[in-house]
Amino acid sequence: MTEPKQDEPSNIDKNALTRRDFLKLLAAGSVALTFTPFIPWGQFMPNPDNSVPGKQQVVLSDGTNANINTFPINHSEIIIYPSSTDTVLNSEPFRQWQLIRLPTELGGSSTDVTAFRVYSMVCLHLWCLWRYVPSTAQQPANNGQCPCHGSMYNPLNGKAFAGPASLQASPSNVLATLYLEADSDNYLWIKPATWSLYDNGIVGYGRFLST
């Protein structure tokens, strides 16, 4: 068996180098995106769907429909939008959203859609998937936390307030969102999304906060 030469990187090292270079490229790309909000990025970013997404009932992971009367306060679940009959498409990170019912202290006990928020799970830093962490008596800071580099998101508006995503300029510091409505039986529905920086935002890139 031929031993690799001492000064020649192994296959593992070569792969690590490739990944590192890729992340550098991605970081450079993020900086470029930050300074060019006037470009119609929605046409180029891998958004969930290039067609106009429609109104869709909120379906939970157990197959039931989300309802204001039964969805727990200070709780979140992953939902898919736009959902497809193709399970591979449904597993795309750019279709994963966190449906959050806020904790009581942030308005989660309201019995209308104001108690809820929906944000894209794609972190605005380098596209890892963040998670909502419910508040507890011991740890009252309820927020979205990214496991990769520690970016944290405000559950009220989806704006990063800590970690590298919080250092990115607007609109690359606010998560894309979905807007909800409830029917007469209190079932939740997602309103048709518009993938632009001034509406639902652009998944993986961001959104301008409305004032």
Ligand code: FES
């Ligand atoms: S990907 Fe870096 S903080 Fe989320």
